[in-house]
Amino acid sequence: MKSVLQQLPESVLAQILENAFQWFVVVDKNSRILYINEDYCQFLEVPRDQAIGKPVDEVIENTKMHEVIKSGMAHQASPHYIKGTYMLANRVPLIVDGEIVGAFGSVVFRDMNDWKKLSSHVRTTMDKINMTSHEAPNKLYRLEDIKGSSKAIRSIKETIQMIAPSDLSVLIEGESGTGKELFAQSIHERSERAEFPFVKINCAAIPEDLLELEIFGANIEPEKHHRKGRFELADNGTLFLDEIGAMPLTIQAKLLRAIQEGEIEPIGSNMTKQVNVRILAATNRPLEHLIEQGKFREDLYYRIQAITLRIPPLRERMEDFTELANTFLQQYILKAGKRRLVLSSRTREYLQNYHWPGNVRELQNVIQAAVYLAEHEIIEPTALPEQLKQVRKKPVTQFVNLQDAIEDLEKMMIQHALQDEKDKRIIAKQLGLSRSTLYEKIKKYNL
Known part of the structure; x- marks a missing residue:
């Protein structure tokens, strides 16, 4: 032998x-x-x-x-x-x-x-x-799980690395489907509170008459049974207030006191409880507009936005599209128990030309459905929803930084080369680069 x-x-x-x-x-x-x-x-x-x-x-x-x-x-x-x-x-x-x-x-x-x-x-x-x-416990997203190497996403990741260890409150702005909770979880996971709970409440999903109970808890008659609210459940950890713009003014006042004093007063109690909680909040509507309309307290706004992160919609970060699509594709291939699937060039064209009003969440759902609807190893446009096939021209950015445009083109060329050829030596030769330079650029663009 x-x-x-x-x-x-x-x-x-x-x-x-x-x-x-x-x-x-x-x-x-x-x-x-x-x-x-x-x-x-x-x-x-x-x-x-x-x-x-x-x-x-x-x-x-x-x-x-x-x-x-x-x-x-x-x-x-x-x-x-x-x-x-x-x-x-x-x-x-x-x-x-x-x-x-x-x-x-x-x-x-x-x-x-x-x-x-x-x-x-x-x-x-x-x-x-x-x-x-x-x-198995729900696993929180980490910063490394956030896909994308566009300038906007790189900047957000760098900011998170700097602020995560602090106790600064953070306001995360972005359209529905941009992944605001993912960013909130990554902040918690990198903080000193990572060993303690990450507790979420969606202020828009709970009826107004129950929202106060859910947030602050209650002493319930007749036995004076104490029901913990989200503040207590998040003690020493992080409380994520999703869609905070939907919170009624009366509860906003009580929330402001809880943040300022570090204590809460459960419903039905005349006693306060000390809590140690970091506040992260998210909104899909500009809070400044709600303040002008008298629907959001200005003093609360300044308490929750020590740092503001704006998550761009998918249409503004299409240079991240290939990485996101490939990630979801691999994820759902495994879940569906299929061996191998690829997107046809025509399917990719439809996906890349779509305006994605539902953002990353919509892309994720479309890829998931396409994986299950695919009849062969190649996902054809027949597996896509009809609205994606109404091809629209991509909006042209009015002001483009030349260096950003060069980097986008460079990344796109390397991506296409990697899809067509596995041998890095051949790719480097085709692109006129040394192998070490090619590897540096692959690392730079997270390819």
Whole structure:
């Protein structure tokens, strides 16, 4: 066997490694990545040259490779929760002269349709996963989960990195569907309060006569049973007031006092309770206009907007479209249990020319539906809703910064090249760049 392998050219061995498994990784005894195949890197959305040498837990979420190295015990058909779905993975220790020198891990199945056809052992494993998955705690979004490398999104991410550790209140402005809660969660996740609750309340979704109860809680007769409100539930953590512009003036006054004094008075009580809460608020309507109309307190406005983040609508950040679409596509391919799907060029044209009044949420819903409606491995326009096929010309920006325009064109060219060719050497040659410059630009544009 050894002599046979020695006779094989290095290029042939590389082809075997890349194609023998769908996804696999090799780590050393310190759990640092020695090798990972390109398909796995594409799924993880990390360049291979950046993954190699890193601790495996910084590249692959919920990895258990370190456990295999420590115990010396292999994991066979082990459930692995990654990027929103369960897969089955094998992990084996690598042993040389009786000493563990690393570990090898591979994803065995990533297609739900295949899983259901497996042995009773695997079906039992899947049943256990389905029974317990609803018990898993809701995972908050992190800053790294926010997709996009447009100038606006980069600026927002930089601001969040600076303000997250503080207790500053933040007002997040943006149209419906822009992902305001995602940004709020990422602020909490990076704050000193990340170990404490992130509590949300949508002020527009709860009837006015119940909203005060939900926010401040109550002492309920006749037993004087105390019902905690969202403020108490968020104690030491973060309270996210979504659609705060819909809050009635009477409750705004009570909210202002709670923020200023750090205490609340539950309904039916004459006693106050101390609370330690950071306030994040969001609105899809300019609060300044509501102030002019007498519908929002000016003093409350200045208390909640120490920092204001404006999340641009999707039509103003279309340079992020490809990354967002590909992320949703991969997400729903896995959820639908399909092996592979791609968007046809005509479908992409319809998607990119649409004006997206529902923003990122609408794009997410359209991609999800298209994945389930696709009849073959290519998603054709027939899987799209009719309103997307009413092609409109993209609005032309009246004032364009030349450097931004150059960067947008550069990013678009690299994106198209990456879609058509996997070999970075060939791409660099086609674009007239050195390989190191190409990798720098791929990293810069988060491609």
